[in-house]
Amino acid sequence: MLACVLFFTGANSIALAQKPTTSTTDTPATEPRVIPSTxxxxxxxxxxxxxxxxxxxxxxQAFVADIDTQVVALSKEIEELREKTDVWLASELTLSALEEVQRDWDRYAETLTSWAAQLDTRVSQLQEQLAEIADERPKWRNTQAAAAETELSQALVHVINNVLVELGDTQKLIESRIESVTQVQQKVSEKEKGTAESLETIRSAVEEARSGLFVRNQPPIWKVFHTAPEALTHAEEFGESWEWVVSAIDKFFKTFETRIISHIIIFVCLLVLLIVLRFRSAKWELDATSRQTVDHVFHNPVATSFLIFLVLSRPLYPDAPTVIFELTALLTVPILALLVPRLLPRVFLKSAYGLFAVVVFFPILDLLAVSGLLTRLFMFTLSGGVLAILAIWSRTNGPTINITHPKGRAFALFAARLGAVFMLISFAANIVGMVLLADFLFSGTLVTAYGAILIFVSYRILGVLAIVSLNSNFAQTFASIRKNRYRLKSSTIGFLRLAAVLIWLAMAFRWFGILDIVTSTAVKWFSTQWTVGSMTISLGSIAAFIIALWLSVLVSRFVRTILKEDVLPKARLARGMPESISLIVNYAIITIGFIVALAAAGIELSQFAIVFGAFGVGIGFGLQTIVNNFISGLILIFERPIQVGDTIEMGNGGLVGVVRQIGIRASTIRTFAGAEVIVPNGDLVAGQVTNWTLSDANRRITVEIGVAYGNNPQQIIDLLLDVANQRDDLLEDPKPNVIFKGFGESSLDFELRAWTASDNWFSLKSELTIQVHDSIVGAGIVIPFPQRDVYLRSMDPAVGESKTPKDEPRDPA
Known part of the structure; x- marks a missing residue:
């Protein structure tokens, strides 16, 4: 703003220089603005x-002081890590060890970058305030000068002077604060620069190690015994390793004291929860598979809780030293050893225990500072043993034949064969002296296998927790969960299975150093664009459109189920209104989801002008029926001449049934024979439809009966009314009545009429008819049947003789 004021002031000064001096009174903008006295x-x-x-x-600000204090402590840690890095770079570290060092430097770099961003934001805020003060001061100075010329009151002059003094004092305060923040900013910047240099060095070392994987960096294994003997351990490195670990643990506890307390509280609460659920789950009705899985997970609640406690370490302490995560991974080994007998198929148990032993063995060698030769020999021996085991697993008739699930058997066979190939290459590379490649493949295969077991056990535990949540008393209070429990269970388990596979793949890709390559390649593919006319599309936009539309469908189903099962039944709404509301909400969410999907794909509605035009032409020719049914569906929803649950009759008794669903194009009618008929909505709107339950569910039942001539009609009427009045499932208003229809050919005809609100009126009519029959017969009244008397006016004599009964044979006695 100050620059704008100076610009306009300078511009007006130039304009004044080009005009006569007499015109200065007509251009008041040449001087700074004067505040009117009022x-x-x-x-x-x-x-x-x-x-x-x-x-x-x-x-x-507290965060500035915290950064100023922490940057000093961080400087010491950075210097220690730099010294360690120089020593490590001078030795032949494996690729995995170099990547661990790089992760430590990345952590420091991220911390410093975050601090720098906070300080930059603070300085920018102070500079904006300073600029605002600089914009105000000329205006008040000019007002002060004008006040001296116009002889304002001393009170106003005092106000102006106070404002100028206050502006000056505030400006000095802000400048002083900017200077103090800038000093901290410089400290962070210096450390950030040094960290960036060290990080670049370690990254270069990592890239060099990756490129040197296929280079022989040590003598062949048959020659190492001819070289000078090497000490089995290095006492100095052993002491430094332990000092480094102890220092990292001490710093971890001091830095994350509050989080550690919260973490322990989570562990205790989780342990108590699992113990409670262990006893409550025994009363739940579960299928055999779920019951077995729940019992296995809750068999050892302490180990299960502690495993979850350890798995949560990385998200809770993202800034912790790498050695903390390594120790956490080691602690998971005994916990998994306790859990796998019940959560892992028996065919994998022996291999899993062998893997656990190897996973623990090598970190212990690192801590003991065992010599590189001895470590290489251990790796050579173990890789040969693991190769032999994987070779057995790779056979078609090997242990994988005991896996019952076909897909699981195929995946286990593929993983075993792939691991055998990696181990064979590692074994051969170790022999010829390509130790970096041997360590890379050996460690990668073992870590990937161990990660698969850890993720599988975690998946089983989370699956059990999902089952427990769905069967809890709180969840069972919701009808939407109670009625869809098995479907929700299947969907949740499927989601967890997919997440487990993706996490395992990401872990494997990251360990083998191809995660960035895979990610960048995928981004490149999804970012590639194609131009079709005026529209630009890409795989990313197509994927975004599909995912957004799929999510909208899932959300619409979820919301519709909640409304249908839990919300709308508790509201006092007219019959059929809950279904209409649910359907409207469903269409609204899908429509919004479609618009969001277009926005996510970067597609503007204007680009669909041609498509909408073609759609209009299609409506005029081939889509008339579809649009007609769609509009008819909207009419059924809003006008509600037919509602879900209504008993309708289409035509002249051609189709009779109950409406089960009103869809966007067609409706479903279930006949009394059990068939479900799909009827287009257009037929329901345009055709003749008899709705037996539109205004209410009352229905008239008619029982017709005829009695023999000679009976008293009033007696028959009284008997029929007495039968109807004895039933509680018939309505009193309108009350039952009997009509004497007239004189039939063989009987006196009567009709009993009664009303009921029961849906099961077919059975009710049958029961009422039986009672009428029993009452009539019990009163001694004859129910006649049609009779005919035939008179023969003439007949052939031969026919008459043939019809005359012959004499019966006499008894010989």
Missing amino acids: EIVKAASEISDRLKIFRDDVKP
Whole structure:
């Protein structure tokens, strides 16, 4: 703003120089703005309030002081790590060890970058305040000069002077605060620069190690015994290793004291929860597979809780030293050894225990500072043993034949064969002296296998927790969960399985150093664009569109289920209204999801002008029926001539059934024979439909009966009414009545009429008819049947003789 004021002032000065001096009174913009005397008090109050806010904000910020304190401690850690890095780079570290060192430097670099960003933001805020003060001071100085010429009152002059003094004092405070923050900023910047240099050095070493994987860096194994003997351990390195570990642990506990306490509280709460669930789950009704899995997980709640406690370490302490994560990984080994007998298929147990032993063995060698030769020999021996085991697993008739699941058997066979190939290459590389390649493949294969076991056990535990959550008393209070429990279980287990596979793949790719390559390649593929007319598309936009649309469908189903099962049944709504609301919400969410999907794909609606035009032409020709049914569906939803649960009859008794669903294109009607008929919505709107339950569910039942001539009609009426009045499932209003229909050919005809609100009116009519029959017969009244008397006016005599009964044979006695 100050620059703008100076710009306009300079521009107006140039303009004045080109005009006569007499015109200066007509160009008041050449001088800084003068505050009118009537506005001085108000302006002074406003600027005073604004400066008070500046003075409150300019006070020392706690985070600046924290950064200033922490940067000193961090400087010591960085110097120690730099010295260690120089020593490590001078020795022949493996690729995995170099990557661990790089992760430590990355952690420091991220911390310093975060601090620098916070300090930059703080300096920018103070500089904005300083610029605002610089913009205000010329205006008040000019007002002060004008006040001296116009002889303002001493009170206004005093106000102006106070404002200028306050502006100056606040400016000095802000400048002082900027200077102190800048000093901290310089410290962070220096450390950030040094860290960047060290990080670049270690990155170069990592790249060099990767490029040197296929280079022989040590003598062949048959020659190492002819060289000078090497000490089995290095006492100096042993002491330094332990000092480094102890220092890292001590720093970890001091830095994350609050988080560690919270972490322990989580562990205790989780342990108590698992113990409680262990006893409660025994009362739940579960299928055999779920029951077995739940019992296995809750068999050892302490180990299960501690495993979750250790797995949560990385997300809870992302800034912790790498050695802490290594120790955490080692602690998971005995925990997994306790859990795998019940959570891992028996066919994998022996191999899993052997893997655990190897995983623990090599970190112990590092801590003991065992010589490189001895480590190489251990790796050579173990790689040969692991290769022999994987060779057995790679056979078609090997241990994988005991895996019952076909996909699991195929995956285990593939993994065993791939691991055998890696171990064979590692074994051969160790022999010829390519120790870096041998260590890379050996460690990578073991870590990937161990990670697979850890992720599988975690997946089983999370699956059990999902089952427990769905069967809890709280979850069972929701009808949407109670009625869809098995489907929710299947979906949750499927999601966890997919997440476990993706996490394992990411871990394997990262260990073998191809995660960045895979990620960058995928980004490149999904970012590639193609131009079709005026529209630009890419794989990323297509994927974003599909995912957004898929998520909208999932959300619509979820919301519709919640509304249908838990929300709308508790609301006092007219019959059929809950289904209409649920359907409208479903369409609204999908429509919004479609628009969001277009936005996620970077597609503007204007680009669909041609598509919409073609769609209009399609409606005019081939999509008339579909659009008609869609519009008819909207009519059914809003007008509600037919509702879900109504009993309808289409045509002249051609289709009779109950409406089960009203869809966007067609509706489903379930006949009384059990068939489900799909009827287009257009037929329901345009055709003749008899709705037996539109206004209410009342239905008339009619029982017709005929009695023999000679009976008293009033007696019959009384009997029928007595039968109807004895039933509680018939309505009293309108009350039952009997009609004497007239004189039939063989009987006196009566009709009993009664009303009911029961849906099971077919069975009710049958029961009522039986009672009418029993009452009529019990009263001694005859129910006639049609009779005909036939009179023969003439007949052939031969026919008559043939019909005359012959004499019966006599009894011989």
